[in-house]
Amino acid sequence: MAYETILVETRGKVGLITLNRPQALNALNSTLLGEVNRALDAFEADHGIGCIVITGSDKAFAAGADIKEMASLSYPQIYSDDQFAGWDRVANRRKPMIAAVAGFALGGGCEFAMMCDFIIAADNAKFGQPEIKLGVMPGMGGTQRLTRLIGKAKAMEMCLTGRLMGAEEAERSGLVARIVPVADLLTEALKTADTIASMSLPIAMMTKETINRADETTLNEGIRFERRVFHAMFATADQKEGMAAFVEKRAPQFKDR
Numbered sequence: 001m002a003y004e005t006i007l008v009e010t011r012g013k014v015g016l017i018t019l020n021r022p023q024a025l026n027a028l029n030s031t032l033l034g035e036v037n038r039a040l041d042a043f044e045a046d047h048g049i050g051c052i053v054i055t056g057s058d059k060a061f062a063a064g065a066d067i068k069e070m071a072s073l074s075y076p077q078i079y080s081d082d083q084f085a086g087w088d089r090v091a092n093r094r095k096p097m098i099a100a101v102a103g104f105a106l107g108g109g110c111e112f113a114m115m116c117d118f119i120i121a122a123d124n125a126k127f128g129q130p131e132i133k134l135g136v137m138p139g140m141g142g143t144q145r146l147t148r149l150i151g152k153a154k155a156m157e158m159c160l161t162g163r164l165m166g167a168e169e170a171e172r173s174g175l176v177a178r179i180v181p182v183a184d185l186l187t188e189a190l191k192t193a194d195t196i197a198s199m200s201l202p203i204a205m206m207t208k209e210t211i212n213r214a215d216e217t218t219l220n221e222g223i224r225f226e227r228r229v230f231h232a233m234f235a236t237a238d239q240k241e242g243m244a245a246f247v248e249k250r251a252p253q254f255k256d257r
C-alpha cells in the first residue's frame with residue numbers, strides 16, 4: 001500500500017522509514033502517525049527484519065507535532081480522541097529501533113526520537129522541547145523520557161525555556177549515543193542497524209525488553225527480571241549456537257530460534 005508522508009524501504013535485514021513532509025519540516029500530523037504505525041506493523045510482522053531505522057532529512061528529523069493540525073482543537077475533542085495515543089504504539093514496539101537524527105528534532109520530533117532505543121545524531125542536529133512557547137508542554141512522553149535520559153535539571157531547563165541543545169551537548173548529556181558527520185548519518189545508522197540485525201532477533205528483543213524495565217521498576221525487581229530472562233535464553237537454539245561458535249572459533253549462524 002502506498003504512503004503519502006513517509007518512504008518505506010528494506011535494506012537487507014533492516015527496515016528503513018524516512019519521514020517525508022519536506023514542506024512542513026516533517027511536522028508530525030495524524031496521517032504521518034498512521035503511516036508510521038502501518039510501516040512498523042509490517043516490519044514487526046516480517047521475520048526477515050531485525051532492526052528498524054527512522055530518519056528524516058538533513059534539515060529536519062521532525063520540527064514537532066503539526067501545530068496547524070492541532071491549533072484549533074478543543075479539550076473535549078483532544079480528550080475523547082485521546083490525542084497522541086497512537087504514539088504509544090510507536091514507543092512500545094518490540095524490535096530494536098534507531099533514530100538517525102539530522103537537523104531539527106523539536107517537540108514531538110525530539111519525543112519521537114526518544115521513543116526509539118537510541119539516537120545517532122548528525123553533527124548539525126538540534127534537539128528541543130519548545131512547546132512552552134506555544135502555551136503547552138510536551139505531550140508525547142517528553143517530560144518523562146527526557147528527564148530519564150538527561151536528568152531533571154537539564155530537562156526542566158529545556159522544557160521551561162524552550163532552549164535548543166546541539167549535538168555535542170546532547171551526547172554529553174546522554175540524549176544521543178553517538179555523533180557522526182551529517183553526510184555519513186544514514187550510512188552509519190544502517191551499519192549499526194545491520195550489526196544488530198545480524199544478532200539473534202529473539203535475544204535482541206529480550207535484551208531490549210529487559211533494559212526498558214530499568215525505567216519502570218526498582219533495581220532489585222529489574223535485576224530479578226534480568227535473571228529470569230537470562231535463564232530463559234538458555235532455552236534458545238541461538239544461545240547454544242552463539243556459545244558453540246565461540247568455542248569452535250567461528251562466526252555464529254543465528255536462526256532466530
Ligand SMILES: CC(C)=CC(=O)SCCNC(=O)CCNC(=O)[C@H](O)C(C)(C)COP(=O)(O)OP(=O)(O)OC[C@H]1O[C@@H](n2cnc3c(N)ncnc32)[C@H](O)[C@@H]1OP(=O)(O)O
Binds near residue numbers: 063140
Ligand atoms: C504540543 C506538542 C505535544 C508537541 C509539539 O511538537 S508542538 C511543536 C513544537 N515545535 C515547534 O514549536 C517548532 C516549530 N517550528 C519552528 O520553530 C521553525 O519552523 C524552525 C525553527 C524549526 C525552522 O525555521 P525555518 O525558518 O527554517 O522554517 P519555517 O519557515 O519556519 O518552516 C518551514 C515550513 O514548515 C512549517 N512548520 C515547521 N514546523 C512546523 C510544525 N511543528 N507544525 C506545522 N508546520 C510546521 C512552517 O510553518 C513552514 O510552512 P509554511 O511556509 O507553509 O508556513
